[in-house]
Amino acid sequence: MSKIDELTERAEKARDKKAAYGPDVPLERYTSRAPTHKKVQTLKMLPSNYQNESLSVGVDAAETERSGSFFQLDTSVVYSQATAQNLELLSITEALDKYDGLKEYWWKAVAVDADKYTAEAALDFSNGYFIRAKAGAKIIMPLQACMFLAQESLSQNVHNVIIAEEGSELHIISGCRTSSDVTQGIHIGVSEFYIKEGAKLSFTMIHNWGPEVAVRPRSGAFVEQDATFISNYVCMKPVRSLQMYPIIRCVGPRATALSYSLLYATDGSHMDVGARVIMDAEDCKSDVVSRAITNGGEIISRGNITGLHSDVKGHLECRGLILGDHGRMLAVPELDGAVPGVDMSHEAAVGKIAEEEINYLMTRGLDEDEATSAIVRGFLDVEIKGMPPALQEEMRRAVHTTERLGL
Numbered sequence: 001m002s003k004i005d006e007l008t009e010r011a012e013k014a015r016d017k018k019a020a021y022g023p024d025v026p027l028e029r030y031t032s033r034a035p036t037h038k039k040v041q042t043l044k045m046l047p048s049n050y051q052n053e054s055l056s057v058g059v060d061a062a063e064t065e066r067s068g069s070f071f072q073l074d075t076s077v078v079y080s081q082a083t084a085q086n087l088e089l090l091s092i093t094e095a096l097d098k099y100d101g102l103k104e105y106w107w108k109a110v111a112v113d114a115d116k117y118t119a120e121a122a123l124d125f126s127n128g129y130f131i132r133a134k135a136g137a138k139i140i141m142p143l144q145a146c147m148f149l150a151q152e153s154l155s156q157n158v159h160n161v162i163i164a165e166e167g168s169e170l171h172i173i174s175g176c177r178t179s180s181d182v183t184q185g186i187h188i189g190v191s192e193f194y195i196k197e198g199a200k201l202s203f204t205m206i207h208n209w210g211p212e213v214a215v216r217p218r219s220g221a222f223v224e225q226d227a228t229f230i231s232n233y234v235c236m237k238p239v240r241s242l243q244m245y246p247i248i249r250c251v252g253p254r255a256t257a258l259s260y261s262l263l264y265a266t267d268g269s270h271m272d273v274g275a276r277v278i279m280d281a282e283d284c285k286s287d288v289v290s291r292a293i294t295n296g297g298e299i300i301s302r303g304n305i306t307g308l309h310s311d312v313k314g315h316l317e318c319r320g321l322i323l324g325d326h327g328r329m330l331a332v333p334e335l336d337g338a339v340p341g342v343d344m345s346h347e348a349a350v351g352k353i354a355e356e357e358i359n360y361l362m363t364r365g366l367d368e369d370e371a372t373s374a375i376v377r378g379f380l381d382v383e384i385k386g387m388p389p390a391l392q393e394e395m396r397r398a399v400h401t402t403e404r405l406g407l
Helices: 003-013 048-055 092-098 116-123 355-363 368-380 389-404
Strands: 068-073 076-082 087-091 129-133 143-149 155-164 169-178 184-195 200-208 212-223 228-235 241-244 247-250 256-266 270-279 285-295 298-307 313-322 328-337 343-351
Touching: 003 116, 048 143, 048 169, 068 087, 068 129, 076 087, 087 092, 092 129, 092 155, 116 155, 116 184, 116 212, 129 143, 129 169, 143 155, 143 184, 155 169, 155 200, 169 184, 184 200, 184 228, 212 228, 212 256, 228 270, 247 256, 256 270, 256 298, 270 285, 285 298, 285 328, 285 368, 298 313, 298 343, 313 328, 313 368, 328 343, 355 368
Parallel strands: 068 143, 129 155, 143 169, 155 184, 169 200, 184 212, 200 228, 212 241, 212 247, 228 256, 241 270, 247 270, 256 285, 270 298, 285 313, 298 328, 313 343
Antiparallel strands: 068 076, 087 129
16 A cells, blocks of 8 residues: 555545544535636735735735745645745645655654544645755745635635754744635645754744634644754634644753744634643753633633653743633643652642732823723733744734724
């Protein structure tokens, strides 16, 4: 049996396998078929409303201070262009053809039969991207990639492969959203990350989904010796159902994994978001940090750090705020030490804004709403280790949309 046949067989068997976490989504509600969209020569040739909506998730049609851009509209890759040297950016279908099926990477960091969503992405996938920073490349300006849903009731099933070769540095903004006139759909995104020896990769997801959209990212990463992987997730807008639990494996000595999540759940939203880091080599380090706010929605904030080798260090932090008169916040921190010598810690806290903080700011001239917004922005303003200032500013800009959330 060929490798392709084996993967297909495993996916077929998992088609009805429910995910371990989160509400089940009936995939038969959606279609994976969409009209083919024509390629554009520049992102400025996209419809103006798509340009404006994409800007809200960090994707700039002007492409200023960007090392490359990728734009997928429904199932069609309409733009893909790298401008930095030693940076390769292709649609995943082009990469599979060019590199003989990407045998070294395809379905290695994520199990094809993990659940029915990975199975769907394997059996009926609609493109995705391939990004490779070549060995030694230092690409400081971020590459931007957008997955955009413009068709009603579409199942956008994508598979992405990202490789930071030995000694390289790469930063990516992944901005995903639905068009404002789309009421429902589902996004299934498989992303595989391979951070080679001495490389550094930061991947910042800024997402803006519709109030009736379901989202099922499925991600995995391998971090090799002396390499660093930074994963950031920002979701400040309504979404019907979001469930993601990436697994990051530190497989080389002195590998570092940092995961940060910033979440805001409105009434009717269900978010089940977390990360797991497995440290399986000496002197590995990891941080898993979550800041979550519910204003009527439900948030489950998960985190797991597993130490399989001595002399590893990890810290897990889950903090949540409950605004308004209802909403639910559940923090699930887990530490799993399997050998002597591990150094792992966690802290979790869920509460409300203290009245004295609001009163203090009101004495400084703010009204109650302005004081609440200022406290929320401060709560979400997390300084991320190793992030370039420009990319940190993109995250702050996304977080500051809370000023318009009616807090």
